[in-house]
Every structure is written in structure tokens, then in C-alpha cells.
Amino acid sequence: IEEGDRALLLEHVADLHASELGDVLEALQIERRRRLVSLLGTDFDLSALTEVDEQIRVDITEHMSNDQIAAAIGDMESDDAVYILEDLDQEDQEEILAKLPFVERVRLRRSLDYPESTAGRRMQTEFVAVPPFWTIGQTIDYLREDTELPESFTQVFVIDPTFRLLGAVDLDMVLRSKRSVKIEAVMRDTLHPIEAEMDQEEAAQLFEQYNLLSAAVVDQNNRLVGVLTIDDVVDVIQEEAEEDIMRLGGVGDEELSSGVLRTSRSRMVWLLVNLFTALLAASVINLFDATIQQIVALAVLMPIVAGMGGNAGSQTMTVTVRALATRDLDIHNAFRVIRRECGVGLLNGLVFGVLIGLAAGAWFQDVNLGGIIAAAMLINMIAAAIAGILIPLLLDRIGADPAVSSAVFVTTVTDITGFFSFLGLASWWFNIH
């Protein structure tokens, strides 16, 4: 489709929703993607860029002139515009802002002044606000006449002359009230106004807890500055869950569209840390080289003890990290959960100790070996439970993100405990030094 036939292309692209166009951009190769954008020219819907990976967004905006971006941004909703502007460098940002009409410019600059990942950055600065003494009738007439309304809205805010937030009226409330009713009679308290400086994650928690559809964003003086809508919050929730999964898997901020070098570099840090802990575990094994030389079966069995401990530890750790992220785990129930995990560790240790003891005893025809591996398995399962719950809790306590580093610490504990308890017990029992 893409070899220059602009008219045909336009026909195809015109019907696409912004997110569908975004998907198309992601699927294309880099050269074709740039060509598509430049062919579309002013018909390219920039809001498609809010739906693609950061890398692609930056690449495309770099290949567009600032004039072109400014023209497109003028038509967009403010939250989408900020989303695109925040990734540009300072200089381009200023140049584009300078080309916009005054009101627009002030609005966007105010949003950009809030720190990254705050409610202020994500909010939409277009909203509808009326004074409390208006009637429903006046409000409806105002809505019918004003041409500067936001593209869509679900509530009308109520403010005093200094822009302080007094309350809000949902549109269905406006519709079911008589024309003569005063706004202040039907307005409800905005129970959960969001401070512009609030972290977007915290704001998302509020939305979830109170099933909000949209919420007023206010500055420190309780003046209405914008509105945060649930579609932006859904993205935040998605991103946060995504982040946790990636971090637990030892992967950084990579994107599916990143290249080999970039991806490789981002994963190397984690592997390097693991290399050190693996060397640490190896040096524990090295302490018992004489024992292994005499009983090679120990070398055959030791990865089982360490590995099972590692798996049990990750189970506990996954549950703990997730419960911390969703704030289900806090000071009120921490003690109960710790006790439960220790119970689970003890029980699973007993079950799998007996299982592996029988299996190993039968395999190598040696009751002693069976008993030793059973005991080591029990010890390591308990260690796994304790490490799996305490390490994330501790990391969370000292302000570190438990999703990032829990896994390294937990597997280090289970590897070392596993090797040390199994080989140590064996060399003590068989009296080898």
C-alpha cells in the first residue's frame, strides 16, 4: 500500500481509530513508518502516538517539523498533548509552545510544570465549571451556547469566584432535575479531590477504591486546575502491574520494539548481579570438595535441595510483593501472614523432605543419604518461607521497591542454605573433612 499512493493510503487510514493507527505504526519497520507519517502529512493524527512505545514516539516526532507538531497539538486534548510534549527536549518544547495560542500555551505549560508521574501531568485542563447559584436551566443553556466546551465530559464542577472547588454535579443529575433547581441543591461534595502533586499511582488507588469515573484535580489552595479521567487511570494501573511483572522477572524498562543491543544491555545488570550470587553459592560448595569427592551422589542431589527451596521462596515472595503493591498487606495483618508462611514452609518442608528422602534413599540405596537430604530439604523450605516474606517486607520498609531486588536476595538465601545444609549435614554425618 505504501509506495507513494497518498490518496489510497488516506482512505485506509481515515477510518482507523487512533489506537488502531498506533498498532499499525508499531507493526511497521522503521523506514516504512517514517514514510507513512510523512506521506500522511497534516492528515496524520498525532494522538495515535499516545498509543505506541516511547521509542517510536520519539523517533516520529524527531522526524516531524516543530510547525507540524504545533499545528497537530493545537487540536488535541491537553492530556494527550502533554503526553507527547513531555518526551521532547526542552528546546523543541519551547518552540512548539511558542507557536500555540496564548490560552493553550498557558494550560500546557502549567501541566508540564508538575513533576513527571504526578496527577498534574496526566490531567486534562479542559473542564466545565459553574457557580453554585446558577440553576439547572442556566447551566443547560450555557452548555448549549458555549462553543469552547471540552470534547467530552461526565460532570460539571462547581466553583466560587476564586476558582476554589465547592463540589460537582454528575451529568445524569443535571438531566433529571427540574430547570428551576439551583446547582448548589444537587451538587455533591467531591469527596476525593486529587492534589496535582499527588503521584499518579496514589491517584489510581483512589479511583480504584472509590470506583471513580473522573475526579477534580486541585492545587495547594484547593483551586480547580483540571480533571483526571478514568481512561488515563486505566493506563496507569496497567503500567504499574506491568512494571511489577517485569521487575519480578528481572527485566528493566525494555520495550518490545527495542533492538538487540539495547535489550541486551538492560538485561545484563540483572544477570551480572546473579553471576556474583552464583559465585557466592559456588564457594559454599567448594568448602565441601573433599566430601563430594568421596560421595559423588551429593553433587547429583544438591541442585534439587537448592532448586526446590528457590521455587518455594519465589512463591512466597510473589505473593508478598503483590500484596504489598496492592496494599493488601500492611502492619495490621503482616504478623498473621508471616505466621502463615512459616506454617506453609514447615508443612511443605515435611512433605517434600519425606518424598525426596524416599526417592534419594531408593536411588542410591543408602538410608543415611535419604535422611540427610530430607533434613536439608526441611531446613531449606523453612528458610525459603522466612526469606520469601521477610525480604520484601524489609525492602518495602526501607523504601526500596520489593519487586526489583527481592528475587536476588531470596534465591541467594535458598541457594546458600540449600548447599550448606545438605553438604554440611553430610560431611558431619559421614565424618569427612
Next chain:
Amino acid sequence: IEEGDRALLLEHVADLHASELGDVLEALQIERRRRLVSLLGTDFDLSALTEVDEQIRVDITEHMSNDQIAAAIGDMESDDAVYILEDLDQEDQEEILAKLPFVERVRLRRSLDYPESTAGRRMQTEFVAVPPFWTIGQTIDYLREDTELPESFTQVFVIDPTFRLLGAVDLDMVLRSKRSVKIEAVMRDTLHPIEAEMDQEEAAQLFEQYNLLSAAVVDQNNRLVGVLTIDDVVDVIQEEAEEDIMRLGGVGDEELSSGVLRTSRSRMVWLLVNLFTALLAASVINLFDATIQQIVALAVLMPIVAGMGGNAGSQTMTVTVRALATRDLDIHNAFRVIRRECGVGLLNGLVFGVLIGLAAGAWFQDVNLGGIIAAAMLINMIAAAIAGILIPLLLDRIGADPAVSSAVFVTTVTDITGFFSFLGLASWWFNIH
């Protein structure tokens, strides 16, 4: 607070939002929780139960009489009512439904007739619908007069006499149009009506892709049966991400409030599977017992090769599983991503092969050993990359959930490849059998 003083208690609870009351219930111990609910009696807001773990919900409803539940459910929105009813056993469900007024009963039964986890189960059956020939004025008058309106709504649906869905009008559109305008003039196509039988996950994808706030739910004949709102969808998105995290960590459907036995049992399956794969890996080591007996350093170093491969494999697997879940990875880019992962595996294999080769060579003062471990590391890193991407893709292809079982297969591959390549290369190089 809880020793019988109902009046004081009521005062405290009255101000709580349903979700806050839910949090209180979760924090309490089982006996106290039951006592709280029975003390509150008819003042207990059943919608708090939509915010707690399933186990707690079932426990509380079992301790309430069916009369009490029926009375409470009559006041609830239909989606919340279904949420609570679906966990009850058939008999109680029927008894409660029988106590409800006819219209309510028919609505709830229709929702319950749809399979679990479909849009039909999650939808709200209360909605506002008008014919296309009405004017905006008529619609507003109707909204002002009708007392049977849902508690809140954000759009008005347009239907024909047989309830077939024709379109929808957002409330802000109703408000900004003149009274004389016909509904059909301002209605928009509901581009994405959701079939009641559609899986809730699929429905959530639609909401995300098109930034919907609410969507019509229709039956096979395109007749409007309900409305799905974004607050329900947020819960679905959250649950799905949650599920993936838990499954990748080898944890089933356990809840934070589950007891030791239940938790232990749910985790045992995964550990049992891992025990078998660990035994498999051990039997690979056992093939080379003569080699290990002669060179104990091999036993010291072999967990490093296997472990690093395991970590690299989980990184690739995490990215793949996540990309499959969010549908970012599909047939269009699978080949490119596979190629990238192989590149990353090769590069990381070279880097870490050299690193561990130098470290091991220096540690044991043996150049041969260094070379062998370097080669084994390279082989295992490439195997890890291939397993990490192909196994989830394959599982997805045959219709299995890649999040559940990818980890076992991937670590089995990296363990066996790690041990086999390292010990095999060593016994071939040093010529030991």
C-alpha cells in the same frame, strides 16, 4: 469498639464507603468479623462484600439468613447483586431470587444464565433507552419524570421497538443540543457493542483499545440487554494482571486470607512438578559421576552455568508471556522478536561466557576449565533465549495459558542443557568416561 455497643458502632460504620468497610472486614479476625456483621444487621451494606476476598464473602453470606440477603440485594445494583449471588450454592440462589420482586428476579436470573467470566455476568441490567424519533426535549423530560432510573449513567441508548440497539448518545451531547433536535440526529454508532457471551477479558481489551467509559451489551440478535461500565472493567484488568504475576511465580488462586493448609496445598502442585524436573536434571548429572569424582571443581561450577541460563531464560519468558497477554506480540512481529531474543542470547552468552571463563580459570588455575565453562555458558544462554521465546509462543498456539507452565519447561531446558553441555564438554575434553 466491638463488644456489643451497636449504636456507637453504627456511627463509625455509617460514614464508611463500601470499599472501606470491606477493608475493615478483611483486617478483622474471623469471629469478630461475623460478630460485626450480625451486630450491624440490616444496616450492613452488602456491597462491601464485592470488595473482599471470595473466602470472606462466602463465609459472611453463609452466616446470614436468605431473607436478610434478599432484602439487601433488592437495593443493590444488578452487577453487584450478581457478584454476590454467583458464589452462593444453587439452592440458596433460588431461595433468594424467589423472594425478590418479579422484574428484579428476571433481570438477575438472565445475568446468572450467562457463563462465568463473560460480559453478561459483569453487566448492569439497568440502563436508559429511548426511541430515535424522540427529541432532546422529550428525553430530558422523560429523565426528569421517570423514577425508575439507574443510580447513575453516562449515556442514553437508542433502540427500536424490538429492543435492537441503534446507537447511543453521551449525556454531554444531550446537554449541549437544543430541545428540538431529534435523538437520531445526535446519536453516534455504538462502534463496539459487546456480545453478552464475550469473555470479560476480551471486553476489557476493547475498553482499553478504544478508551471506552461504558459500552452496550447485546444478545445474539443485537438486542440491548445491559451495559458494561469501566469500573467493572478496571477490576477485570487488575485481576488479569494479578493472575499473570501469580502464575509466573508458581502460585495458584490463593488469597491473602487463606489458611496454612489451603495455601500449602495450592502451592504443592507446582513444587511437585518442579521436584520431577529437578530429578530429571539430577539424572543428567549422574551420567557424569566419574568425571565429577576426578574433577570436583566441576560440581562447584555447574550450578553457575545452569542458574545463569535459568535467569536469562526467565527474562525472555517474562517479556514473551507479558507481550502475549497484552496482545503486543502476534504473528506480525513474532519473527522479529524471535530473532532479537536469539541475538540477545548470543551477545549475553559471549559476555558472560568470557566473564565466567576468566573467573573460573583464575579460581582453579586451569585454562582448560575456563574455556569449557565459557563454551557451556554460551550454549546455555542461547538455549535459554530460544526456550524463553518459543515455549510460551508454542503453549499459546496450542491454547494453553503460557503464564502457567512456561517457567517449568524453560528451567527444565536450561538446567538440562547447562549440566549436559558443561559436564559433557569436560568429560570429552579431559577424556574421562
